[in-house]
Amino acid sequence: MKEYKRKGLLERVNREAATVGASIPETIELDGEQIQLRSFVFEIKRRETIPPGERERVETAKRNLRRERRRRFDRLESEEMSYAEGEQLAETIVGIDRALEALEGLEPVDLEAEEQRREAADRKRWMSFLRQALGHDDDANRRF
Template identity: 45%
Template sequence: MSDSERTAIGDDEREALLDRVNSQGATVGARVPDEIEVDGSPLDLSAFIVETRKVDSVPPAINRKVTAARESLRSERARRLDRLETEPVDRETAEALAEEVIGIDRALNALEGIRRPGFADEHHADTLAGHERWLAFVDQVR
């Protein structure tokens, strides 16, 4: 049965899916898709994220790739969300679109965290910097 032969979801179902996609906790427990089509080409998204997260510091060449991937993913998210919001789609297609949007959001969250250390690391660095400032002050007073 083709998409055009299936029954399109109703406004209530569409709204429920959009609420789910746009909820703050949508990505909790969500899985990054292994592969996603971006601009007509497959992207091994899961492997890309794993490889970029292994890097301690992000060199400029990798940073450009991460930035380009984020931009492409944002475009794909917008395209899928627009399709979910406006096109007549059946329940199966609508569910798949919602899961793809949530997976893209999860991937974007993972990519956003690549360049920034975690809160614990930031706190530790701030604490050390504070101690160093204090020791420098004590040395000046002596």
């Protein structure tokens, strides 16, 4: 592949909006093992949050995908290949990025901790209101 074509592919892979309209690869080989990437991402994404039991599995998948993306990017950047091979590799890299974006968008939700934070914020707002309504805010400022 000619160097200017390689640079074009690398630029396409690194473009900020590269994943817009990109599809997640059906399968991908990670460490010699075929992974059903699209079905995994859709299974996790369907839940909207990462359940506590799945958190480690998702984090491991993200680490493996980042490592594989880097490996493939390095190949695209340095190995000799045809333009068609480079284009296929670039498409896979963008698909990996799309999968990572989908998985990164999910945050583990601890419902109990979230409820405690809300209750604490409500108490704080209520106490602030009471201090203002009773005129105690001025007293607190005069002590210092």
